[in-house]
Amino acid sequence: MRKYDYLIVGAxxxxxxxxxxxxxxxxxxxxxxxxxxIGGNIYTEETEGIQVHKYGAHIFHTSRKEVWEYVNQFAxxxxxxxxxxxxxxxxxYNLPFNMNTFHALWGVKTxxxxxxxxxxxxxxxxxxxxxxxxxxALALVGQDVYEKLVEGYTRKQWGRECKDxxxxxxKRLPLRYTYDNNYFKDPYQGIPKGGYTRIIKKLLEGxxxxxxxxxxxxxxxxxxxxxxxxxxxxxxxxxxxxxGPLEYRSLRFETEVLDMSNYQGNAVVNYTDYEVPxxxxxEHKHFEFGVQPKTVITREYPAAWEQGKEPYYxxxxxxxxxxxxKYERKALKEPGVLFGGRLGMYRYMDMDEVIAEALSMAExxxxxxxxx
Numbered sequence: 001m002r003k004y005d006y007l008i009v010g011a012x013x014x015x016x017x018x019x020x021x022x023x024x025x026x027x028x029x030x031x032x033x034x035x036x037x038i039g040g041n042i043y044t045e046e047t048e049g050i051q052v053h054k055y056g057a058h059i060f061h062t063s064r065k066e067v068w069e070y071v072n073q074f075a076x077x078x079x080x081x082x083x084x085x086x087x088x089x090x091x092x093y094n095l096p097f098n099m100n101t102f103h104a105l106w107g108v109k110t111x112x113x114x115x116x117x118x119x120x121x122x123x124x125x126x127x128x129x130x131x132x133x134x135x136x137a138l139a140l141v142g143q144d145v146y147e148k149l150v151e152g153y154t155r156k157q158w159g160r161e162c163k164d165x166x167x168x169x170x171k172r173l174p175l176r177y178t179y180d181n182n183y184f185k186d187p188y189q190g191i192p193k194g195g196y197t198r199i200i201k202k203l204l205e206g207x208x209x210x211x212x213x214x215x216x217x218x219x220x221x222x223x224x225x226x227x228x229x230x231x232x233x234x235x236x237x238x239x240x241x242x243x244g245p246l247e248y249r250s251l252r253f254e255t256e257v258l259d260m261s262n263y264q265g266n267a268v269v270n271y272t273d274y275e276v277p278x279x280x281x282x283e284h285k286h287f288e289f290g291v292q293p294k295t296v297i298t299r300e301y302p303a304a305w306e307q308g309k310e311p312y313y314x315x316x317x318x319x320x321x322x323x324x325x326k327y328e329r330k331a332l333k334e335p336g337v338l339f340g341g342r343l344g345m346y347r348y349m350d351m352d353e354v355i356a357e358a359l360s361m362a363e364x365x366x367x368x369x370x371x372x
Contacts, residue, residue, distance in 0.1 A: 004030040004208070004225055009215045010232030012040020013351060014341035014358045016203040018230055021362035023207055030225060031204060032213040037197070038204060040232075041312070042351065044195030048257055048294045050285045051195035056251060056300055056312075057268055057282045058196060061189035062352030068188035071355060074202040077190035080287055083181035084268040084280075088148045095270065096183055097145055098176040105144055111177035118142045118175065133165035140173045152274035157302050158249065166317055191287045230361075232341035234311060235327045243326045246346060248311035252301040254278075263295050277301060314346045338365065 006022055008015045011033035019029045037043050041055040059082045062068050071077075086093040086101075094100040102114040121142025130136035133154065137146045150173065154162055158169075192199055215222060215233065223229060231238055236246045267286035271278060278299040285295050305311055314320070324346040331339050340361055342349050349357065 002225065003227070004028045006030070006228050006230055007032070007222055007226035008230045008232070009033075010040060010341060011035075011038040011200065011204070011209060011211070012232060012341060013042055013200070013354045014344075015040075015230065015232045016200045017355055017358035018340065018362050019207045020203040021359065022366060025366045027366070029207050030222075031207055031209045032215060032222065033209075033211050034214045036212050038209060038211070039197045039200040042196040042200070044197050046195070047296050049292045050290055050294075050296050051288060052255065052284045052296050052298070053196075053282065053287070054253070054255075055310075056253065056298075057280075057287075058351065059184075059189065059191065059287075060351055061184040061186040062350075063186045063188070064352055064356060065188070067352045067355050067359075070359070071192075071199065071352075074199040075192035075194070075196075077192055078288060080191045080267070080289075081189060082183040082268065083266070084183060084270055085264075085266050086149055086270045086272050087276075088152075088272045091148070093149060094181045095149075096174050096176055096181075097141065097149065098181065099179045100181060101145075101149075105148070114177055118145070130167045132163045132167055133169050134162035136167035136170050137162070137173060140170070141175060145173075145175075149272050151272075152276075153270060153272040153279060155274050156277070156279050159302065159304055168317075193288065228336045228338065230338045230340055232339075232344045234343045235324070235331060235339055235346060238337075238339075238344075239327060239330060242330075243323055245307065246323055246327075247315035247317075247320050248305040249313040249315060250303040250305040250309045251312050252303045253298050254301070255296060255298040258295050258297060260295060261291070261293055263297050311343060313348055314342065316347070320346075 005027040006029045008019050008029055008031045011031050015031055019031050022029050042058045043054050044051045045054060059080065060071065060077065084095045086095050093104050099111065099114060102108050106117050108114045108117060118141065121144065122139060125138045127135045127139040130139050137150050141150065151162055158165055264281060264283050267283055268280055270280045278301045280300050282298045282300065283295060285292055303309070338361060339345060340358060341354065
């Protein structure tokens with residue numbers, strides 16, 4: 001059997017970046033994925049000439065110049081700026097919370113008027129030590145912003161009442177006293193022209209890839225093929241849940257092709273009313289300023305996670321953080337195995353952070369390998 005330097009479990013962004021860097025250093029890699037495609041959750045596929053984000057909207061943004069320059073080697077990015085709309089019942093607001101939002105809420109026109117209105121509402125609450133997420137949000141943004149733009153969306157996202165969620169989930173809610181709808185403050189942002197899958201394909205050029213391959217079904221055989229393993233799946237599953245399962249939140253997507261050129265006029269529209277079961281609708285063509293005759297939309301539904309479902313968001317509360325620390329201690333003693341990505345590291349990460357972490361691991365690992 002052929003021996004590889006690395007078996008990389010997971011053909012997502014972390015695994016692909018590491019494989020690319022290792023291959024550049026003359027190492028041989030075998031990348032496997034249980035799905036039928038590369039790219040993990042940033043996978044895009046073409047429908048009606050539109051790049052569809054199959055696992056939810058992925059908008060690249062970063063303040064790290066070195067990461068921006070790195071990713072631009074593999075794709076040309078457009079100038080898309082995320083400016084989501086929020087719908088509450090029959091009302092429409094701009095996100096993030098900015099002067100357009102405050103004008104729609106109260107008719108105020110100046111930052112001083114908006115600040116005064118919010119401070120008046122916060123003072124009325126008189127919450128000094130927030131005991132839960134609801135109190136934390138009220139103490140940060142006041143009653144109106146909380147009720148219309150935070151409460152219902154958060155309840156849907158987490159599947160629990162806001163007063164039953166810990167306060168630390170919302171450390172801050174950015175209030176911007178400008179008429180700027182740009183959601184991210186990062187200087188570098190955009191969408192790769194032609195979709196994210198192209199980036200992963202380029203990263204994996206010259207790398208052996210096996211899809212529809214379940215690591216756990218052939219663990220012994222696959223592990224024997226390589227000197228070292230990079231595992232980007234769930235760290236608790238790797239250890240057969242020996243300390244108990246970590247918690248995640250999942251998502252469900254409903255995608256449809258519509259026989260019209262423009263459904264909602266924006267790439268991302270959030271539905272903050274609890275009675276609407278989905279959290280947002282993505283209209284994919286607007287990520288690339290598309291003019292195709294048809295359009296593709298995806299409704300995104302938060303879902304409880306259970307074993308067998310796709311885990312999207314780690315639940316980084318104190319209980320799960322403590323449990324993860326046990327797995328991490330075990331992992332540090334695991335000979336010949338590296339753990340990476342949001343599931344292997346049990347941490348929600350934006351794409352730029354995934355790339356930065358993968359590059360950091362590759363540098364540490366490959367420098368060490370060269371020395372020994």
